Amino acid sequence: MKRYLVLEDGFTLEGDSLGAPTIAAGQLVISNNLYGLEQTITDATYNGQIIAMTAPAIGASGIDPNEYEAINPTCKGIIFNSVALTSDNEHNQSLDDFLVSKDIPAITNIDVRALALHIQEFGQLKASISDTDDEHAIDQIKALVIQRDLVKQVSTRQPYPNPNSGKKIVIIDLGMKYSILRQLSYRDCNSIVVPYNYSVKEIEELNPDGIIISNGPGDPVNLGDTIETVQELQDKFPIFGIGLGHLVIALANNCQTIKMTLGHHSTSYPVKEIASGKIEYTNHNHIYAISDRGIKDAHFIVTHICPTDGTIEGIRHMYKPTISVQFDPEAAPGAQDMTYLFDEFLDMISSYERI
Amino acid sequence: MAKEIIDGITMQRALTRITYEIIERNKGIDNLVLVGIKTRGVFIAHRIESRLKQLEGITVPVAELDITAFRDDQETNQEKSALDIDLTDKNVILVDDVLYTGRTIRAAMDAIIYSGRPKKISLAVLVDRGHRELPIRADFVGKNIPTSRKEKINVSMSEIDGEDKIEID
Numbered sequence: 001m002k003r004y005l006v007l008e009d010g011f012t013l014e015g016d017s018l019g020a021p022t023i024a025a026g027q028l029v030i031s032n033n034l035y036g037l038e039q040t041i042t043d044a045t046y047n048g049q050i051i052a053m054t055a056p057a058i059g060a061s062g063i064d065p066n067e068y069e070a071i072n073p074t075c076k077g078i079i080f081n082s083v084a085l086t087s088d089n090e091h092n093q094s095l096d097d098f099l100v101s102k103d104i105p106a107i108t109n110i111d112v113r114a115l116a117l118h119i120q121e122f123g124q125l126k127a128s129i130s131d132t133d134d135e136h137a138i139d140q141i142k143a144l145v146i147q148r149d150l151v152k153q154v155s156t157r158q159p160y161p162n163p164n165s166g167k168k169i170v171i172i173d174l175g176m177k178y179s180i181l182r183q184l185s186y187r188d189c190n191s192i193v194v195p196y197n198y199s200v201k202e203i204e205e206l207n208p209d210g211i212i213i214s215n216g217p218g219d220p221v222n223l224g225d226t227i228e229t230v231q232e233l234q235d236k237f238p239i240f241g242i243g244l245g246h247l248v249i250a251l252a253n254n255c256q257t258i259k260m261t262l263g264h265h266s267t268s269y270p271v272k273e274i275a276s277g278k279i280e281y282t283n284h285n286h287i288y289a290i291s292d293r294g295i296k297d298a299h300f301i302v303t304h305i306c307p308t309d310g311t312i313e314g315i316r317h318m319y320k321p322t323i324s325v326q327f328d329p330e331a332a333p334g335a336q337d338m339t340y341l342f343d344e345f346l347d348m349i350s351s352y353e354r355i
Numbered sequence: 356m357a358k359e360i361i362d363g364i365t366m367q368r369a370l371t372r373i374t375y376e377i378i379e380r381n382k383g384i385d386n387l388v389l390v391g392i393k394t395r396g397v398f399i400a401h402r403i404e405s406r407l408k409q410l411e412g413i414t415v416p417v418a419e420l421d422i423t424a425f426r427d428d429q430e431t432n433q434e435k436s437a438l439d440i441d442l443t444d445k446n447v448i449l450v451d452d453v454l455y456t457g458r459t460i461r462a463a464m465d466a467i468i469y470s471g472r473p474k475k476i477s478l479a480v481l482v483d484r485g486h487r488e489l490p491i492r493a494d495f496v497g498k499n500i501p502t503s504r505k506e507k508i509n510v511s512m513s514e515i516d517g518e519d520k521i522e523i524d
Contacts, residue, residue: 274409274410275371275374275375275406275409275410276406277409301375301378301411303375316375317379318378318382318383319379340368344368344372347372351376
């Protein structure tokens with residue numbers, strides 16, 4: 001069956017249907033991920049978005065449930081250039097069955113290069129997966145309003161523990177990838193995941209050694225409650241921000257965030273550590289970033305930048321035990337160069353305790 | 356047999372973390388002087404200096420300290436001499452590779468006070484291996500490595516030893 005990718009500026013592409021036969025609309029993001037399909041699809045940072053994979057061919061498309069980053073994927077749809085339709089491993093579910101069961105539509109055999117070039121020229125656009133590419137479909141996607149409660153949709157409703165015997169880490173879930181918990185488990189952390197609107201008082205009652213503000217979807221300015229919570233918490237606990245959590249920390253300190261013309265969505269983007277000049281590769285997934293205006297006044301040191309476009313990728317507070325990074329140090333999918341940041345965070349907690 | 360317990364990358368990360376902590380705890384680096392204890396403490400001090408420069412754009416003075424004349428465990432004919440840098444009212448960070456008995460640090464503090472009256476002296480070490488014989492403790496520690504007295508800790512640095520690593524023997 002033929003289906004169409006319709007962009008809000010009238011640009012359309014034709015391809016073959018895959019997955020659920022439903023109609024979907026959302027923010028279009030271009031992902032350069034070559035592998036880690038399960039992790040990409042189930043990453044809650046993509047909540048409400050249509051992911052276009054620029055890889056020319058996704059060969060290994062079987063869905064391995066051991067690689068989920070969330071139990072239920074929340075992306076709106078997926079666009080492929082071409083994709084293998086049979087599973088590479090007989091124990092894995094096929095991509096098509098998986099998408100049908102999760103009610104996610106997809107289109108394959110789309111000219112993704114043309115799409116990526118268009119996005120490079122015209123920036124962030126909304127898009128829909130539709131049965132037609134007529135005026136009506138274009139008008140509909142033009143009228144689509146991007147939801148403001150994307151975090152509420154994916155954050156946990158109830159707090160839950162991931163018990164172990166080490167340091168107690170509270171994670172404020174804005175759309176947390178399970179790999180954050182995995183990295184904490186490797187380090188014996190006694191973790192508790194709490195909803196995005198959990199109060200300062202409730203968090204204090206848990207008596208954490210440190211707090212992680214997780215990754216998540218959407219624009220950080222919509223997270224007023226969480227921003228206020230972080231403002232109070234950062235005077236009391238060591239804090240580590242990841243992805244959306246990083247932007248929330250910036251806003252909590254009166255910095256500004258910007259929407260990038262070209263987002264970073266790739267399993268191996270370079271990041272430069274300013275202090276040592278070292279370049280490492282890591283998974284990026286963001287269309288917002290911190291503006292460099294006001295960074296100094298907020299007493300932040302820029303610790304990491306992206307050398308290709310100068311985006312601020314990591315900051316550290318000069319006087320408070322707060323570190324945060326825009327990229328995904330937990331990888332999943334992608335290069336694991338930066339997983340040591342979890343060790344750094346635990347070291348920071350230890351040295352904070354010694355003072 | 357020597358066993359590598361910390362590799363070059365981990366050592367560099369530890370130095371980066373110490374740098375951040377120095378900025379954090381001193382509320383900036385305006386009044387700072389780094390004093391490296393010869394030999395490897397000097398290289399560590401220079402590495403911290405270059406990181407501070409990358410992060411803050413300010414060059415912090417680095418002094419090299421030879422403590423031989425101030426040691427308490429051997430007779431020496433060496434003349435006590437002052438550092439060729441004014442330490443008066445400065446915020447001194449003493450830098451060494453391994454903190455063990457604390458006697459080296461005591462001698463270094465003697466040498467610093469012989470040279471002037473700093474506002475404050477803090478201690479940064481790459482490795483704290485325990486077994487203190489004096490009431491001394493480090494403010495900035497790269498790695499705590501519990502050891503027995505029989506063991507030896509060898510710090511190698513690329514400037515003098517060709518590569519960065521820490522070994523236990």
